[in-house]
Amino acid sequence: MGQAAATCATLQAGTRALEFRPVLGPDGGDRVPLAPLPGRDLAETAPPDWLPAIEALAAEIPPAPWGAARHPVFVTSSNFGVGNLYAFRRTREPAHLVQATPSASVEFLRRRLGWGANVSLLSHACVSAHIGLLLATRVLAAGLAERALVFTFDFISPFVTGGFHALKILNGEMPAPYSARAAGSIGLGDGAAFAVLGRGPGEFQISGQQIHNEMHHFTANQADGAGFRACLAPLASAAAGRRLWIKGHGTGTLEAGRLEAETLARLFPAAPLVSWKGSLGHTLGSCGLVELALALAAIKSGRTPGSVGSTAPCFTDTVATESFANAGFDGVLLASNAFGGAHAALLLSHD
Amino acid sequence: MSDPLFARLKQLIVDTLKLEDLPAADIPDDEPLIGGGLNLDSIDALELVVRLEKEFGIKITNSEEARTALASVARLAAFIRARAPKDKLPA
Numbered sequence: 001m002g003q004a005a006a007t008c009a010t011l012q013a014g015t016r017a018l019e020f021r022p023v024l025g026p027d028g029g030d031r032v033p034l035a036p037l038p039g040r041d042l043a044e045t046a047p048p049d050w051l052p053a054i055e056a057l058a059a060e061i062p063p064a065p066w067g068a069a070r071h072p073v074f075v076t077s078s079n080f081g082v083g084n085l086y087a088f089r090r091t092r093e094p095a096h097l098v099q100a101t102p103s104a105s106v107e108f109l110r111r112r113l114g115w116g117a118n119v120s121l122l123s124h125a126c127v128s129a130h131i132g133l134l135l136a137t138r139v140l141a142a143g144l145a146e147r148a149l150v151f152t153f154d155f156i157s158p159f160v161t162g163g164f165h166a167l168k169i170l171n172g173e174m175p176a177p178y179s180a181r182a183a184g185s186i187g188l189g190d191g192a193a194f195a196v197l198g199r200g201p202g203e204f205q206i207s208g209q210q211i212h213n214e215m216h217h218f219t220a221n222q223a224d225g226a227g228f229r230a231c232l233a234p235l236a237s238a239a240a241g242r243r244l245w246i247k248g249h250g251t252g253t254l255e256a257g258r259l260e261a262e263t264l265a266r267l268f269p270a271a272p273l274v275s276w277k278g279s280l281g282h283t284l285g286s287c288g289l290v291e292l293a294l295a296l297a298a299i300k301s302g303r304t305p306g307s308v309g310s311t312a313p314c315f316t317d318t319v320a321t322e323s324f325a326n327a328g329f330d331g332v333l334l335a336s337n338a339f340g341g342a343h344a345a346l347l348l349s350h351d
Numbered sequence: 352m353s354d355p356l357f358a359r360l361k362q363l364i365v366d367t368l369k370l371e372d373l374p375a376a377d378i379p380d381d382e383p384l385i386g387g388g389l390n391l392d393s394i395d396a397l398e399l400v401v402r403l404e405k406e407f408g409i410k411i412t413n414s415e416e417a418r419t420a421l422a423s424v425a426r427l428a429a430f431i432r433a434r435a436p437k438d439k440l441p442a
Contacts, residue, residue, distance in 0.1 A: 167397060168414040183415040219393050254415065 083157025191283025250275025
């Protein structure tokens with residue numbers, strides 16, 4: 001949220017942002033692990049109460065003619081303003097419609113933040129931010145842009161939390177990513193981040209990206225882990241010779257967490273694996289970029305936060321439950337997965 | 352004499368999942384519901400869980416508990432008998 005260094009420090013200290021809160025916000029319900037922005041209670045307001053946070057984040061974007069022909073903007077989210085759509089359905093207040101659909105939400109932000117017309121909207125559940133990064137990279141590689149801005153946001157609402165609660169994965173337990181427990185659970189959190197990408201050398205390089213969709217089932221992965229392998233195996237080749245740590249998806253569900261951890265351990269046996277969703281919650285479509293920002297902060301600080309909330313036994317010995325020094329590593333693999341069987345991964349290299 | 356709870360559960364499965372060509376009595380007592388002959392998936396399981404919670408006044412707290420409860424009709428009946436108020440059970 002424009003405060004990656006501070007958030008990274010709280011992760012290094014092992015602090016959980018998640019707290020037990022009513023699943024439906026002001027309407028109550030079971031208490032589940034949530035991490036909304038400070039001051040948000042999931043009330044459905046118009047304009048939405050997350051707007052000031054978006055504006056504060058956008059104020060940190062390096063100045064450029066964003067949205068002009070050679071400065072494209074890619075806006076990604078899994079929910080956009082779906083909370084406002086639900087609020088409109090309940091209240092019939094037209095003010096909610098301003099952010100109620102993806103296109104309306106992005107157009108509102110485009111005008112509010114003063115961007116030009118070259119703004120694209122992307123959504124693919126929890127790999128949305130990765131898709132934005134991938135397309136931005138391709139546009140730059142094709143010589144179609146000087147720099148590209150990827151902007152992502154996902155703010156939880158009763159519609160979103162109620163849906164995950166109905167699936168029984170957002171429940172009365174704190175998440176413990178990659179821990180071999182009897183029952184799984186996730187937390188949900190607010191997230192927003194941006195990345196400015198350019199061509200040429202820099203402190204950090206995106207040296208590989210991969211996406212894959214299993215096309216197997218809405219909410220389940222192929223039981224043999226083939227979907228995870230299809231996405232991650234090509235990056236094992238690309239990472240040859242590098243010493244990596246891995247920021248995994250690791251929401252706290254059991255089956256997907258086990259498949260992910262086991263696949264990563266087979267392909268990258270020396271790479272410690274972390275997930276920060278046990279602290280921050282799952283920030284849904286924004287997680288790929290939010291967690292990339294935290295990874296960069298971790299590299300700059302010299303210490304990678306461990307998997308907050310996770311305890312042994314874990315699915316594999318590669319899971320790092322404690323923070324560790326990252327000097328001597330020269331790359332990070334960042335992976336995300338999504339409903340529908342989507343997988344995305346990004347290889348970040350640095351000197 | 353058939354167990355009225357078994358019969359009720361089988362009818363509920365047929366009705367909830369709109370299994371129009373399947374007589375409720377043909378659902379076996381002990382075969383897996385998820386991934387077995389009925390080929391129900393996690394979305395079907397979710398629909399059943401919602402209906403079961405409403406019908407019997409029970410609470411299924413997480414997806415692993417749902418999977419355990421839905422292991423078979425017999426396991427589901429035992430799960431419900433252990434948790435539902437007596438007045439919610441068929442006589």
